[in-house]
Amino acid sequence: MDIISYLKEHENKDMLRFLTCGSVDDGKSTLIGRMLYDSKMIFDDQLSAVESESKKYGTTGEKIDMALLVDGLQSEREQGITIDVAYRFFTTEKRKFIIADTPGHEQYTRNMATGASTADVAIILIDARKGILTQTRRHSFIVNLLGIEHVIVAINKMDLVDFSEETYNEISKAYGTLADELGIKNTYYIPVSALDGDNIVDKSSRMPWYQGPALLRLLESMDISKEQTQENFRFPVQYVNRPNLDFRGFCGSIASGRVKVGDEVTVLPSGKMSKIKSIVDSSAISESNRLALVDEAYAPMAITITTEDEIDISRGDMIVHTHSLPSVSNNLKVMLVWMDEQPMSIGRTYDIKRATSVIAGSFEKINYKIDVNSFERMQVEELGLNDIASCRMVLTRPIASDAYSTNRLTGSFIVIDRMTNNTVGAGMIVGLSRRDQGALTKEYTNAERELNAYIRKYFPEWDCKAV
Amino acid sequence: MITHLRQLEAESIHILREVAAEFSNPVMMYSVGKDSSVMLHLAMKAFAPGKLPFPLLHVDTLWKFNEMIEFRDQRARDLGFDLIVHSNPEGIDMNISPFEHGSKVHTDVMKTEGLKQALNAGGYDAIIGGARRDEEKSRAKERIFSFRDKHHRWDPKNQRPELWNIYNTAIQKGESVRVFPISNWTELDVWQYIYMEGIPIPELYFAKEREVVEYGGTKIMVDDERVPQELRRTAKKEMVRFRTLGCYPLTGAINSTATTLPEIIQEMLLSTSSEREGRLIDKDQVGAMEQKKIEGYF
Known part of the structure; x- marks a missing residue:
């Protein structure tokens, strides 16, 4: 293939983000090093540096220690462990991949949640000699909690169990039970040896009984498109662009759905309505064309829109289609992952950043904490580092909210400590809190809805709430 | 499904807008290289039809290629952005030369110190840089919004968790955040994008x-x-x-x-x-x- 056709092909590739999780000795870094190495993304000078480092820090004897390719920081190399989230990149003929490499030991649940938050697929490593461990349950729980729908179970170190089909079957079966218990949607099982490269890029001749694809081939062919563009239109306003008196544009990235010029939209939480006047496709902007207008845009495009009416819209607002309004509330049921040494205390004020809005709020009640190992629910008074709990969150202002299960970008938030400014928690909206549900589940008649829309359109100064 | 380059582009534009919306005094580092050229191009897209809402900062060690300086000044004229150029005056007095003083001293004085001086002088609360995670191992672990203390120091063991596309921009006075909008681009992505978009x-x-x-x-x-x-x-x-x-x-x-x-x-x-x-x-x-x-x- 000549370079021009290669570039054309590369230009049209899509992208898959995946997460690798495993406990300390499962060979996770080795697996990633192997994928980078075998897909030829390791350059010779990096490799020679690793060869000399293998002699100093390595744990693999004469073989090149693949883990040293990916364990980034010097202090970690000396300890022989990975302690943070690292991002890795490689490209095959089919796809560009971004790997979030996260640590497996207990105290670092927060790093795993971080890596999982942007991943489409998770690879869970299991040591064939040990089978499903407590960590495996924990990792699977977090992966599922963070909404990853595809889980690849890589049963590693098959060379150390004589490539036994029986071992593979036992572990697959046991994991299947776990996946059912958690409700993980799609699972895939692959027997591998990361150290030797079996079933990583090519099918291994040492496991002829395995009928499925090698790991990399599976990653290349998985269909992970989640019909993001078919969902309801959600547009968190990020930045108001007002270069001159004639242009007042609202910039942002479409979180879900699609939008067309002329569409009727509602701005939340105010409930004010207007129509889309124009859409600027930021991607099509160039040095000469500073106003690239399009008729339609869809997720995850970055755009700038203008509205027919001069209504008050600012950062933190959400623009949605008038015909598909989300619920608006300040009282939400959420799942919270606590990420700070200092415990979460009930009633304390934190800053909650959801999409582009930052609103003060607090957790008024811990419904229950979940033990990530046994999945049991417990009653507790406070949350410590790495605790995961169902809570009632009360904000000082209402927000338009979607459940995380239907919208990953508008259903998620981070918790910021107002004294230290640290990110101390991450949360996912489950739904409206029970206390709020009564009022909002009232069934309105068509006539009532039309009247409400009429008032909001022609009498915006009444600040009438959308129904 | 949009292509990987369009996804990366949208992600970078999102990050740049987040900086402009959340910080009061941001600046974009401009090193004249290909990564800086891509960042400038992305910023021109993010804020169109308006101008860039932040200046560009070039730390000139006085040993850059002459062609780089010409190119830099030409871009500033063509695109009309605010350009701040800083060279360490102490280094100038000491006549620092990589040939005489070696790469370490030259880099420490003209680059690291020069950068710190320029950042202190400007009092910037967000500094946008063109580093990519595929460049070097320690960068692979750095956040997109990377917190720096009053002395511009990075603490690799105490980084803020960064989830989804929600970035924590909260800081105290005197502290700052380094922001890397093209963190997830590889060298190939950068070249491909320059080719596709015709970036100078x-x-x-x-x-x-x-x-x-x-x-x-x-x-x-x-x-x-x-x-x-x-x-x-x-x-x-x-x-x-x-x-x-x-x-x-x-x-x-x-x-x-x-x-x-x-x-x-x-x-x-x-x-x-x-x-x-x-x-x-x-x-x-x-x-x-x-x-x-x-x-x-x-």
């Missing part, structure tokens, strides 16, 4: 007959008369180009015949040494970059 880059990236000398285990270009006499006597003309641009005495040239973008990309794909090989600064010690970042270097 300095000619130094393309092969041409240039006067070079052997220095510090690599070939460097004779860019001006400050190259020591005894070295200049060994100068010869060769077809070379540069994979990264920096201070000319510290930037290794590679022999090449690539005069077009597709040829550069082809060469890169077939290449057996990683991008930073030509950059002498990283060879000083293992974990050199990690150490420099902890000290306040980008």
Whole structure:
């Protein structure tokens, strides 16, 4: 293939983000090093540096220690462990991949949640000699909690169990039970040896009984498109662009759905309505064309829109289609992952950043904490580092909210400590809190809805709430 | 489904807008290289039809290639952005030279100190940089919004968790955040994007007959008369180009015949040494970059 056709092909590739999780000795870094190495993304000078480092820090004897390719920081190399989230990149003929490499030991649940938050697929490593461990349950729980729908179970170190089909079957079966218990949607099982490269890029001749694809081939062919563009239109306003008196544009990235010029939209939480006047496709902007207008845009495009009416819209607002309004509330049921040494205390004020809005709020009640190992629910008074709990969150202002299960970008938030400014928690909206549900589940008649829309359109100064 | 480059582009634009919306005094580092060119291009998209809502800052070590300076000034004229140029005045007084003082002293004084001075003088609360996670191992672990204390120091063991596309921009007065909008781009992505979008880059990236000398285990270009006499006597003309641009005495040239973008990309794909090989600064010690970042270097 000549370079021009290669570039054309590369230009049209899509992208898959995946997460690798495993406990300390499962060979996770080795697996990633192997994928980078075998897909030829390791350059010779990096490799020679690793060869000399293998002699100093390595744990693999004469073989090149693949883990040293990916364990980034010097202090970690000396300890022989990975302690943070690292991002890795490689490209095959089919796809560009971004790997979030996260640590497996207990105290670092927060790093795993971080890596999982942007991943489409998770690879869970299991040591064939040990089978499903407590960590495996924990990792699977977090992966599922963070909404990853595809889980690849890589049963590693098959060379150390004589490539036994029986071992593979036992572990697959046991994991299947776990996946059912958690409700993980799609699972895939692959027997591998990361150290030797079996079933990583090519099918291994040492496991002829395995009928499925090698790991990399599976990653290349998985269909992970989640019909993001078919969902309801959600547009968190990020930045108001007002270069001159004639242009007042609202910039942002479409979180879900699609939008067309002329569409009727509602701005939340105010409930004010207007129509889309124009859409600027930021991607099509160039040095000469500073106003690239399009008729339609869809997720995850970055755009700038203008509205027919001069209504008050600012950062933190959400623009949605008038015909598909989300619920608006300040009282939400959420799942919270606590990420700070200092415990979460009930009633304390934190800053909650959801999409582009930052609103003060607090957790008024811990419904229950979940033990990530046994999945049991417990009653507790406070949350410590790495605790995961169902809570009632009360904000000082209402927000338009979607459940995380239907919208990953508008259903998620981070918790910021107002004294230290640290990110101390991450949360996912489950739904409206029970206390709020009564009022909002009232069934309105068509006539009532039309009247409400009429008032909001022609009498915006009444600040009438959308129904 | 949009292509990976359009996804990366949208992600970067989102990050740039987040900076403009959340910080009161942001600045974008401009090193004149290809990554800076891509960032500038993305910023021009993010804020169109308006102008950039932040200035560009170039820390001029006074040993940059002359062509880089010409290119920089031309871009500022063409695009109409605010350009701030800073050179460490103490370094100028000391007449710091990489040839005399070595790469470490030169970099410490003219680059690291120069950068700190410029940042302190500007009082910036957000500093946008063009670092990518695929460049170097310690960068692979750094956040997109990377917190720096009052002394510009990075604490690799105490980074804020970063989830989804929600970035924590909260800081105290005097502290700052380094923001890396093209964190998730690879070298190939950058080149491909430059090709696809027709982004202007300095000619130094393309092969041409240039006067070079052997220095510090690599070939460097004779860019001006400050190259020591005894070295200049060994100068010869060769077809070379540069994979990264920096201070000319510290930037290794590679022999090449690539005069077009597709040829550069082809060469890169077939290449057996990683991008930073030509950059002498990283060879000083293992974990050199990690150490420099902890000290306040980008």
